[in-house]
Amino acid sequence: MARLVNNFTVSCREIINNELVKVDYISTRPENCNCDFRINIFYCKGEQIYRIATWILLIYSIILGCVSMYILYYRFCKVGQSIFFQPSKRRGILRPRPQETFHLICCTYNTLQATHHLIKLFDGYSNTLWAELYLDITKLVTYALATLYPISIIYSTPTVDLTTMRWTPNKYLIDIVGFSLMIFPFIINIPIAFYTGYYADNNDIKMADYFFKLHYIMWSFWCSVLLGILLIFWYKLINILNKHMKLINNRRNRTNIGDIWKLKKLKRVVRNLTIVVFSFGSIFLLHFIFDLLRALCYKSFTIHNFELNVGSMLFAYYVIPISLNIAQFTMIYHMLRTTQESQNIATPLRVFRKSGTPDSSTVESSQVLHSSNDNITSNSIVNNECHLCDQVNKSDKQLFRYEDYSNNSRFSNKYSINSITTTFGQSSVSLGDMHSSSEIYITSDVFNQRDLINSNEESNIDERKPNMDDDDPCYTYNHDRKEWLAEKPKRVPLKR
Structure with missing residues (x-):
């Protein structure tokens, strides 16, 4: 007979006077x-079913715990990520981070549950008191870790404009x-479990x-409190x-790519926030x-x-692991998807293009999401046209000139004018008819609103400012980042 077989862990009923009644002793059958089943699975009806279900749950919990443990190891040791955000005002x-907090919850819960199931399968609890205490501590x-997740949601939400900030959570x-x-x-709960x-x-x-x-x-009360918060x-x-x-x-101005990018980011935050809250809720x-009915x-x-x-x-042992598993795979999928998208869209850029008219001093400005080795797409504010340049050089600090005589060993001929297309609606035409003096300046460190040039001011450059001349070296200096751009390539005639 197992150690934890007593009148509390095993409930027996026998037929007495043709009636099935509960007895206060352990039946011989x-x-x-x-x-x-919380603390004992022996000496009862369906013992084999309980043991098989516990073994399956043990293996399942170990797998989930190992996956979360590996993700934590990867993010802490390989990526250099911390479980907490950097301190700020x-x-x-x-100030926990959402993904790290979730995987920490998943790893801790499954590890503690696997230990509990292992002890229960091999009858390792010496008495009911220790079994109740360990089960409750788990x-x-x-x-306690789950309470960190709502806090991580608060601190991971992007900061918005003060005009829309109607409610600011107090850090204290x-x-x-x-x-x-x-x-x-x-x-409160440990003394109750002890008694x-x-x-x-x-x-x-x-x-x-x-x-x-x-x-x-x-326990029902604590779940309701956390759910309400x-x-x-x-x-x-x-x-x-x-x-x-x-x-x-x-x-x-709805054609501002910065606003479009920010709007997409906010929509993605709202969607992810709702999914996570719905899952935990x-x-x-x-x-x-369940705890109320159990009580x-x-x-x-x-x-x-x-x-x-x-x-x-x-229900008690499989709902949480399955829910954590679904959320775990969802987070891994979004993490891989975000990594792939970040290779295509890494940093926002600002592109300046001189007007096609030779005697015009207007400059068109647009914002663009730039990858280090992928496509650059700029959306012109003036005529809503889209310029696509395939496979631009990795450096975002270089000056590219697209003109009849632009070819150099420093820049491959694949960056010539033929690799740029203009899209009007659904038709695509070559930019071969662009003026020979057209220039494209690509700079980083945009998306600070104080650094952005108003499109209305860009439409007419003040006469006091010098014109953008091809031979003027001052325009190879990046004023945003306070550093010089790459040298201008020497003009070499293209082969006709």
Whole structure:
């Protein structure tokens, strides 16, 4: 007989006077008993089913824990990422990053659960008290880490304009709420778990059942608190982001690529934020209901029904790992997708192009998302035309000239005028008819609004400023980054 087979971990019923009644002793026939699957799976009806389900869950938890552990190792050791954001004025002591926090939760929960299942399979608990304490500490540690996730959502939300900031979370309030939700469950739940195991080992089943109910009522309460805080923060942040997107949409200049890029980023943030909150909120809502039902009717009704007891075990032990697995694969997919997109769009650039008219002093400016080795697309503000240059040189600090005599060993002839196309609607034509003195200046360090040149000011350059001359070396100096651009290539006639 296993060590934890007592009147608390095993509930037996026998036929007495033609009636099936609960007895306060361990029956000699295991078929008449049902076990409390939380801490014991031996000497009960369907013992083999419990053992198989526990072995599957053990292997599954180990796999999930190892995947999250490898991701954490990769992000910490290879990428050099930290679990916390850098300290700043608007961030408090608790400033975790979302992805690192999630994988830390997944790794910790699955590791602790795998240890618990391993001990339970090999009957390693010496008494009920230690079993109850370890089981509760596993949930408490996971809950404490889960409280960090709403905080990580707050601090990872992009900073928006002050005109749309209707609600700013106080960093001191966030720290107080976060530390309270991490500490108070330990202070309240551990003594309750201790007394549950203590009275069970002393065969005081009535008091053990009382603390068992109180224990899971408290767990239901903590789940509801965290769920409410998560929904409040989500609602506040979604309102801020929606107002900011509405402000961007109401601007007159809708062809600004900077605004388009920012709008896409905000939409992606809203979508990811909603998915994550929905996933975590669903888990907390289900556990709120399940813990409340377990407190009210598990010991009195559910444990005596074999089908309901097995269903309770599958729900309690498989819902969280499967949910974490889905979220884990989703994050890995988005991480790989973001990495691939970042190779195509890395940094925003500003492109200056001289007007095609020889005696005109107008300059057209556009913003462009630039990759180090991929395509550059600029959207002209004046006539809404799109210039696409394929496979531009890796350096974003070089001066490219597209003219009849532009060819040099420094710049391959694939950067000649023939590699540029202009798109009007759905038709594409060559830019061979561009003026021979047309120039394209590519500079980094854009997207600071104070550094952006207003398109209205760019349309007419002041007469006091010198004209942009091909032979004037001053225009090879990058004023944004305070450094010189690459030397101008020597003019070599193209072969006709």
